[in-house]
Amino acid sequence: MSQSPIRATFYSILPSPYQRDLFAAIAARPDIDLQVKYLEMTVDDSPWPQKELQAYESVLPGKDLRWGSSRFHINWHLPNFADTDVVVLNGYQSSVSQWILRTQAGKIPCVFWGEKIVGAATGVKGKMQKNFADSLSNCQAIAAIGAAAVEDYKQRYPNMPVHPIPYYCTLRNFQDNIPQRPRDPINIFFCGQMIARKGVDLLLQSFSQIIDQGFNATLTLVGREAELPEFMAAIPEKTQEKVIYKGFQAPETLPKFFNEADIFVLPSRYDGWGVVVNQAVGAGLPIVCSDAVGSAADLVKDNGIIFEAGNQAKLYEALLTYISNPEKLTAASKASYANSADWYPEVGAERWANLFRQVLA
Secondary structure, eight states: OOOOOEEEEEEESSOOHHHHHHHHHHHTOTTEEEEEEESOSOOTTOOSOOOOOOTTEEEOOEEEEEETTEEEEEESOOOOGGGOSEEEESOSSBHHHHHIIIIITTTSOEEEEEOOOOOOOOHHHHHHHHHHHHGGGGSSEEEESSHHHHHHHHHHOTTSOEEEOOOOOOOGGGOTTOOOSOOSSEEEEEESOOSGGGTHHHHHHHHHHHHHTTOOEEEEEESOOTTHHHHHHTSOHHHHTTEEEOOOOOGGGHHHHHHHOSEEEEOOSOBSOOHHHHHHHHTTOOEEEETTBTTHHHHOSTTEEEEOTTOHHHHHHHHHHHHSOHHHHHHHHHHHHHHGGGGSHHHHHHHHHHHHHHHHO
C-alpha cells in the first residue's frame, strides 16, 4: 500500500517569482500535498508583475505595521492544522508566525526557512526583534538559505537541527543556445536595483578603469534606476558611452540579457541570497561576486571569483582577470553550466521532501 502524501503548509511573505518556481516543483511531487499561504499579494515597491495564483496558493487578509525599514504583518488568520502534517515559516515577524511558534509548535512540527539573520537594531526595536527571533527555538528544525546561514543558525540554536535548503529557480529557460564566450566586445552584466547596497557605484568605478586600460567592453545594467543618475555622474563621459541601461525587466525577459552577457557581476555590500547568481549559473556565465552575497559560498566555485565586499580595487582585479584572460573566462563559463543541474527547482523539492520525512519520523 502506498503512503499518503505529506501535507505541508508554507507561510511566506508574498508570491515572488523565484520562490514560486520552487513551490511549483514541490507541488508537482506525488508525495507532497502542498499549500502556500502568503501574508500579502504585493508590496508598494515590488518590481514584479502580479501573476495568477495556483490552486495550492492563497493570500491571507491583513495589513503590515512599519517601523523604519522593518515590517510586521498582522493577518486575520488562526489556522486549523487538522489537514496539515508539517508547517514551514519563511519569516518570523508576523502575527501568524508568532502565534504558530508560541502556541502550536508543540502540537505540529514547525520548520523555519530563512536567510542569515542580519545585525539586530538597538533599543526597543532591537529587543522586539530578539523576542520574535527567540520563538524560533520552538521549531523542530531550521532550513537555512545558504552556507553562511547554516553556520549562523547553528551558533544561535546549537541544539536545533539545521539543514541547508537555499533558493532554487527555473534555469532551463536560461540555457537555450548558450554562446561561446567571450565575444567582442566583452559584455559585463549586472541585474538588480541601482543602489549603493548593490555596489553599483563600485562597479561603475571599476568599469571606468577597464575602459581607461583600453579594453573593448560594455556594461549592461538591468533593474530599477534608483540612484543610477548619481552614480553615472561620477564617471567620465567616455565610460558612460559604454554603459547600456535597460531599465527594469520582467522575469520572463531576463534570459535574453543573460545570454548576451560574457561576465556576470554582483558586487553587493550586502545581499541575503541573490537569486540572480542562480540564473547566472544556469546561463553558463563566469561570476564575479562579493563575499557579502549570501549565495556566493554556495554557487561561486571554479566558475567565478569572490572578492571582499566594498573593496573596489579587488572588484577591478576580479573583472580584469577574466577580461585580460579569455581562456579563464571560457573555462569559468563552462564550469557554471556544468554546475547548473544541481540548482534546478526539482533538486530543492527533493531536499524539502527529505527534510519533511526526517521531521515526521
